[in-house]
Amino acid sequence: MTTGAEGKAAAPDIQTGITQNKSGPQVWLWTLDNGLRVAYERRAGPGFALDLRIPVGSAHDPAGFQGSAGVLEEWLFKGAGGRSARALQDAFDDLGVRRGGGVGPEATRFGVSGLNADLPGALALLADVLLRPDLPDAELAVLLDLARQDLEGLEDSPPDLLAVQARSVAFDGAAAAPFAGFAHPASGTPEGLAAITPASLREFLTRYGGSGSVLGLVADADPDAVHELMARTFAEWRTGRNDLVTARFLPGLRSHLPFEDGEQTHISLSSPGIAPLHPHWLHWQLAITALSGGSASRLFHAVREERGLAYSVSASPVVLGGQGFLSTYAGSTPARAPETLEVLLAELGRLPQGLTEAEFVRAKTGLTASVVFGAESLRARATSLTRDVAVFGRIRSVADLRGQLAALTLDDVNAFLEGYDPAGQATTVTLGPVAVEETAAAEVNHV
Amino acid sequence: MSESIPATQLHVLPSGLTLLLEPDPAAQTVAAGYFVNTGARDETPAEMGASHFIEHLMFKGSEALSAAQLNERLDDLGGNANAFTSEEATVYHAAALPEYTPALLDTLTQLMRPALRQSDLESERGVILEEIAMYAEQPPVRVIDELRADYWGAHPLGQPVLGTVETVSALTRDALARNHRERYGANQVTLAVVGAFDSASVLAWAEAELGGWPVAAPLPTPQLPAPVHPGTVRVVHDPSLTRVQLALSMPGLPTTHPLREAAVVLADLIGGENGALYWALLDTGLADGADLAHLEYRDIGTFEGGFSCDPDRAQAVLDGFRTVLAGAADLITETAVRRASRKMAVGTLLRAETPHGRLFTLGMEHLAHGYPSPTSELVDRYTRVTADDVREVLRLCPINNITEFPPTVVALGPIETLR
Numbered sequence: 001m002t003t004g005a006e007g008k009a010a011a012p013d014i015q016t017g018i019t020q021n022k023s024g025p026q027v028w029l030w031t032l033d034n035g036l037r038v039a040y041e042r043r044a045g046p047g048f049a050l051d052l053r054i055p056v057g058s059a060h061d062p063a064g065f066q067g068s069a070g071v072l073e074e075w076l077f078k079g080a081g082g083r084s085a086r087a088l089q090d091a092f093d094d095l096g097v098r099r100g101g102g103v104g105p106e107a108t109r110f111g112v113s114g115l116n117a118d119l120p121g122a123l124a125l126l127a128d129v130l131l132r133p134d135l136p137d138a139e140l141a142v143l144l145d146l147a148r149q150d151l152e153g154l155e156d157s158p159p160d161l162l163a164v165q166a167r168s169v170a171f172d173g174a175a176a177a178p179f180a181g182f183a184h185p186a187s188g189t190p191e192g193l194a195a196i197t198p199a200s201l202r203e204f205l206t207r208y209g210g211s212g213s214v215l216g217l218v219a220d221a222d223p224d225a226v227h228e229l230m231a232r233t234f235a236e237w238r239t240g241r242n243d244l245v246t247a248r249f250l251p252g253l254r255s256h257l258p259f260e261d262g263e264q265t266h267i268s269l270s271s272p273g274i275a276p277l278h279p280h281w282l283h284w285q286l287a288i289t290a291l292s293g294g295s296a297s298r299l300f301h302a303v304r305e306e307r308g309l310a311y312s313v314s315a316s317p318v319v320l321g322g323q324g325f326l327s328t329y330a331g332s333t334p335a336r337a338p339e340t341l342e343v344l345l346a347e348l349g350r351l352p353q354g355l356t357e358a359e360f361v362r363a364k365t366g367l368t369a370s371v372v373f374g375a376e377s378l379r380a381r382a383t384s385l386t387r388d389v390a391v392f393g394r395i396r397s398v399a400d401l402r403g404q405l406a407a408l409t410l411d412d413v414n415a416f417l418e419g420y421d422p423a424g425q426a427t428t429v430t431l432g433p434v435a436v437e438e439t440a441a442a443e444v445n446h447v
Numbered sequence: 448m449s450e451s452i453p454a455t456q457l458h459v460l461p462s463g464l465t466l467l468l469e470p471d472p473a474a475q476t477v478a479a480g481y482f483v484n485t486g487a488r489d490e491t492p493a494e495m496g497a498s499h500f501i502e503h504l505m506f507k508g509s510e511a512l513s514a515a516q517l518n519e520r521l522d523d524l525g526g527n528a529n530a531f532t533s534e535e536a537t538v539y540h541a542a543a544l545p546e547y548t549p550a551l552l553d554t555l556t557q558l559m560r561p562a563l564r565q566s567d568l569e570s571e572r573g574v575i576l577e578e579i580a581m582y583a584e585q586p587p588v589r590v591i592d593e594l595r596a597d598y599w600g601a602h603p604l605g606q607p608v609l610g611t612v613e614t615v616s617a618l619t620r621d622a623l624a625r626n627h628r629e630r631y632g633a634n635q636v637t638l639a640v641v642g643a644f645d646s647a648s649v650l651a652w653a654e655a656e657l658g659g660w661p662v663a664a665p666l667p668t669p670q671l672p673a674p675v676h677p678g679t680v681r682v683v684h685d686p687s688l689t690r691v692q693l694a695l696s697m698p699g700l701p702t703t704h705p706l707r708e709a710a711v712v713l714a715d716l717i718g719g720e721n722g723a724l725y726w727a728l729l730d731t732g733l734a735d736g737a738d739l740a741h742l743e744y745r746d747i748g749t750f751e752g753g754f755s756c757d758p759d760r761a762q763a764v765l766d767g768f769r770t771v772l773a774g775a776a777d778l779i780t781e782t783a784v785r786r787a788s789r790k791m792a793v794g795t796l797l798r799a800e801t802p803h804g805r806l807f808t809l810g811m812e813h814l815a816h817g818y819p820s821p822t823s824e825l826v827d828r829y830t831r832v833t834a835d836d837v838r839e840v841l842r843l844c845p846i847n848n849i850t851e852f853p854p855t856v857v858a859l860g861p862i863e864t865l866r
Contacts, residue, residue, distance in 0.1 A: 047797045085730065089721045093786045096793035099720075114793055142732035149735040149757065155689040156586050261687040263580040294526030295506065296518035305514060308573030311581055333580050336573075362522045369525025369544055376475055377801045 027385075027395050028223050030230070034210030034239050038230045039385040039395050041218045048219035049113035049378035052126070053386045055212035056204075057106040058188075059245040059320075061180040065195050067188020068204045070103045071143050075201060078139040081128025085139075088125065097122045100379070103186040105167075105320060106245065107390070108208075113379050116220050120229060127233045130208065137198045144196060150187040158262050159331065160185075162431040166268040166327075169255045170427040171320075175248035182247060182320060209240015216385030218378045247321030251425035256435040265337035265432030266329070269344060271422030273317055273324030276391045282404055283416040284317070284324065289363040289370075290355050291315050291347065292328075296362060298347050303330060309340045315348075319391060326422050337436050341428070349423035354414035364405055371401045455809065455819040456646060458653070462660040463634035466653050467809060467819050468646045471802065477548050477642035478802035480540035481559055482810035484637070485630040488534045488603040488744070489666065493617075496575070496610015497626045499532040500618055503575060505539065506530070507567035509560040514567055520554045523547075527803075528555070532608055535745055536814055542803045545643040552640070552652060559631075563624050572615060579609050586685075586692040590753065590859040593683055594694040598855045600675030604744060632663025639810040642802030674698075674747065678853035682865050691761040691860035692753065695768070697846045699741050699748030702815040707743060708791070708828045709836035710750075710844070714741040715787040716778040716837070718752050723771045723778055728754060734764045745815065750846055758862050765856070765865060772854070775847040776838070784834045792829040796822060 028040045061068045078085045092099060097114030110129070112122045154161050168183035176182065180192070188196075217226065249272055274284035292299045292315040303313040313330040328348065332340040355363070375381045375398045388396045430436045458466040487498050506521075508514040521528040521541065528541035539558055543551045582588045592607050599605030609615070638657070640649055676698060700710045718724045718739025728737040739752030756764045799805040799822040812820045845852055858865050 045800060047793075047800065086721075086726065090786065093721050093790055096789040098790070098794060098797075113797060115796075142730070145732045146729070146735050149690070149732075149755075152689045152757075153735065153755065158584055263584045264577070289526075294518070294522035295528070296515065296522040301515070301518070304574055305518065306570070308570035309577070311574050311578035331581055332577060336577075358519070362519065365523055366526040369527065372475055372544060373525070373527065373542065373803075377804065378797065 026223075027397070028227070029389065029395055030227055032210055032231055032234055034234065034237050035242075036210035036213050036215060036234050036237065037389050038215045038217065038227070039389050040223060040226050041381060041385060042220060042223060043218050043378070043381075044220050045378070046115055047113060047378050048116050048119045048217065049382040050111065050119075050123070050215060050217045051101075051379070051382040051386045052110045052215045053107045053213065053390050054109075054208050054240075055107050055242050055390070056207045057104050057108060058184065058186040059105045059176065059179055059182050060207065060243065061184070061188065061192065062204070063178055063180045064192065065200055065204075066180045066184045066192025067144075067147050068192070068196060068201060069108060070186040070188060071140070071147050071193070071196060072201050072204055073103050073108050074143045074146070075135055075140065076129050076133045078136055078143075079134035081125070081132045083128070088128070091125055092122070095121050105182055111379065111382070113382075119219055119221065123229065123233055131237055135198070135202065140198055140201070144193050147187045147193055148190065151185065151190065151193075154185060154187075158259055158264070158266055158431055161259070162257070162266040162268050162429065165255070165257050165431060166270055166429040169253055169429050170250055170270040172248040172250055175246045179243070179245045181245055206238065207241040209238040210234065211239045212242025212390075213240070214386045214389040216382040216389070218381045218385070244322055247323055249323075249325065249427075251427060253427040255429050257429070257431040258433070258435075259431050260433060262432045263333065264331045265334045265430055265434070265436060266331045267337065267341050267344065267436070268429045269328040269348065269426045270429075271326040271328070271348065271426045273326045273422070275323050276319055278324075280416045281324070282408060283413050284420070286360070286363050286367055286405075286408060286413055287351060287355065287417055287420070288315060288317055288326065289367050290359045291351065293363060293366045299328070299344070302343050302347055303340060307339070307343065309336050309343065334433050337430070337432065341430070341436055345423050345426070348426065351417050351423075352419070352421055354417050355410065357410055360410040360413060364408065368402055368405050371398055371405070455821060457819055458650060460633070460653060460657055460660075462658055463632070463662055464657050464660050465637040465813070466650065466657075467637060467639040467813060468649060469639070469641045469805065469809060469819075470644055470646045471642055474642040474802050475545075476542050476802050477545050477551065477640065477644045478540065478542040478806040479551055479555055479638065479640045480538055480806050480810050481555060482637040482639060482814050483537040483631055484535075484635040484814050486533050486535040486537055487606055487608040489630060490603065490606065490626070492606065493614065494622055494626065495606050495614040496608075497618055497623060498537055498630075499609055500571070500575060500615065501623055501627050502530050502532045502537050503571045504563055504568060504623065505558050505561045507564065507571060508562055509557045510562050512557055517554070517557060520550070520557070524551055524554060534604055534608065536811065538807075538810065540803070540806060542642075548644045548649070549652070552649065556656060561627070563620060563627065565620050568620055568623070575609065575615050576612060579612055579615065582609065586688060586690075586859055587755070590683070590692040590694045590857055593681070593859065594696055594751075594855065594857040597679060597681060597857055598674065598676050598696045598749070601672040602674045603671070604674070604747070628661075629663055629666060633660035634662060634665075636660065637810060637813055639806055639813070641806045641809060676855050678855055680856040680865055681858070682862060683857060683859045684861070684863060685859055686861045688860045690755050691758050691858055691862055692755050693761065693765060693856065693858040694751070694753035695854040695856045696749050696751045697852065697854045698844055699750045700743065700840065700844065701746050701748050702743040703745065704748070706836055706840050706843070708788070709832045710741045710748065710840045711791060712784055712787045712832050713775070713779070713837050713840050714739050714750055715791070716783055717771060717775055719787065723774070724752070724768065727767050727771050728764055733760055733767060737764070737768065750844065758860055761858060761860070761862055761865055769849050773847050773849050775841060779834050779837045779841070781834050784832060784837055788829045788832040792826045795825050795829060
């Protein structure tokens with residue numbers, strides 16, 4: 001049922017030895033017949049964590065059926081494998097496991113963590129949910145209504161509303177066809193929710209399958225037993241669909257969404273970035289760390305420390321449609337927002353001039369530490385195993401990443417930055433009581 | 448279910464500062480935190496927000512370091528430093544790779560010796576006012592602030608941790624420096640270190656570096672006004688909102704109570720992810736969120752929860768919430784208690800897997816109980832909870848008797864009335 005060769009053969013290549021960890025974690029990567037890739041890291045300790053990433057997210061909602069991925073994920077838990085919704089939840093609780101996951105733009109994740117002895121039981125329940133869901137028609141109306149409530153709740157949460165608006169402005173919806181793309185939240189749209197039926201969701205569920213899916217697992221168990229368990233558990237799972245939704249970025253736009261009673265003006269800048277498989281990926285990560293990685297980073301220093309303009313300011317990398325984007329955010333009271341926007345643009349605008357030696361060293365330390373911290377907890381490591389395989393096509397070991405970071409020089413990063421201009425191509429979306437431009441004009445008149 | 452746990456060493460330095468060391472050679476990182484036994488409840492009403500303001504100013508540098516230098520040093524550790532202020536504790540913490548242990552301890556200690564410069568104070572006041580504005584836009588936060596004001600009355604636990612625009616605007620350097628001097632004395636401070644480090648060298652460092660920590664006179668024990676918990680239902684009408692946010696509160700048990708874990712289990716049976724509220728209100732689609740938690744303070748506790756729903760459903764959902772509370776006794780079965788307590792025990796065990804995760808539990812438990820509880824003991828406290836324990840909590844805190852002891856309720860949203 002499985003193609004095991006890749007696993008054992010690959011292990012020596014990606015074994016690592018972290019300073020404090022004498023033996024170093026051992027990892028295996030297997031591909032099952034239906035395409036499901038399983039990334040396993042053996043680690044001594046009482047617990048396990050698994051993270052299953054299925055490449056079906058809200059961007060895959062069929063145009064006109066926005067909300068499908070979100071509602072489906074809820075529907076799956078309304079009974080499975082002969083258990084009612086309630087009996088299913090009780091069964092998870094009987095194992096004492098913690099569930100996580102959710103629906104993102106490009107994938108739906110199912111996470112479970114608990115004690116090692118309960119891994120087989122937890123996996124069996126998860127397989128029931130994915131392979132043997134009841135999908136009762138009668139429950140769907142309630143789930144659609146809950147999605148509608150969630151959508152209306154967005155209206156009361158300005159930062160979340162801004163995030164949705166920013167994507168809908170910055171990405172060309174038509175390019176995603178036949179998918180709905182990135183312009184709507186996981187909860188959908190009122191029209192999309194109205195169109196969803198039991199039949200449309202059952203059809204949508206056929207996208208779920210091994211193809212493109214990755215299961216990351218950290219546990220303390222014999223690898224052959226894990227391999228056999230996974231093969232047996234997912235033997236009947238379909239292949240499914242693995243489609244990449246096109247994210248076509250629209251640069252240089254500016255838009256304001258009025259929010260009358262808001263206390264703050266929220267500012268979002270979207271800019272192009274570097275794709276995960278591009279040779280400059282780590283250069284870009286390091287530059288973002290210098291821009292926004294800590295309390296001495298450029299944005300934190302210029303916006304918050306030096307000027308006291310905002311409490312919340314950050315820039316982070318986002319991967320959509322296989323490409324990288326830079327997403328910058330700040331929230332300021334309306335009178336300060338024009339200056340905040342000005343400072344954000346100025347900081348993005350001076351990136352092409354490069355980093356100083358001190359900034360470079362600090363960013364490298366920060367990024368190296370975050371690699372280690374990211375692999376430290378079971379759940380974080382399971383998620384990074386999954387992400388590595390889904391986004392980079394392989395497991396990146398901590399030692400490997402540390403080595404690559406150590407090899408990076410200031411000249412490398414500054415040569416990359418010379419050609420990187422996130423300010424020039426930024427699409428700016430604001431949300432608040434007054435458009436940022438108007439406030440700026442009014443202030444100029446006072447002076 | 449617990450496994451061999453590294454032993455915790457407790458040292459009280461001559462200054463009175465407590466040092467907790469939990470070395471774990473198998474760990475990949477080291478985490479350290481200063482746990483200061485003071486928070487928003489120690490403030491006078493006029494100085495609301497002082498604890499949180501001080502927390503922000505600590506990051507503005509010491510006599511030896513400017514704010515920018517301190518920030519650079521913190522980032523040099525890997526950028527994992529942060530802090531938080533609660534009602535009863537203020538915590539400064541950071542984690543780093545083991546080779547940075549000396550720098551981690553030195554930098555965190557520089558942070559604890561703030562210069563409190565006037566110029567830094569003004570720019571940071573702006574940051575805090577932005578933080579207040581940010582939360583003022585979040586209905587779930589607004590409704591909790593309103594609820595706590597009603598529930599606690601003049602009791603200091605009713606004061607918002609951030610303070611108000613008025614109090615934060617009025618806090619002077621003198622007032623902040625006095626609060627810092629009085630409330631950051633050695634006897635109020637615990638330094639906890641967890642993970643991959645050598646305890647002998649950290650102890651030697653602490654004896655050399657922290658021995659001169661100023662001692663503060665004990666704070667007078669104020670006569671606390673009794674909490675009001677009036678059992679009222681109040682509506683904060685806000686027509687700009689789309690949905691109703693409701694919060695409610697009832698008396699619970701303090702941190703030090705032997706049945707504290709049983710109270711957490713009771714809250715989970717009612718308002719956890721698989722609790723009765725979920726099946727009554729969310730599974731039916733009446734509300735898109737509903738929960739109940741047990742909150743503990745050093746001498747007092749509450750059961751606090753709430754929901755969000757469509758405006759025209761608010762009364763039906765509140766009635767449904769009350770019905771669940773009234774039926775709480777029927778939820779307490781051996782099976783349900785075992786299920787909930789196992790979930791808590793596993794969660795407690797797995798939270799301790801990283802030094803940073805263990806650091807918080809170790810420090811906060813020590814502040815609450817005065818001794819460092821090992822993870823195994825914390826896990827056992829949950830596995831030992833019986834149905835009789837949970838019934839005893841319900842007897843002590845009759846949250847099911849909604850007629851005689853009605854919850855205090857505040858609803859925020861586009862509605863006029865609620866019963």
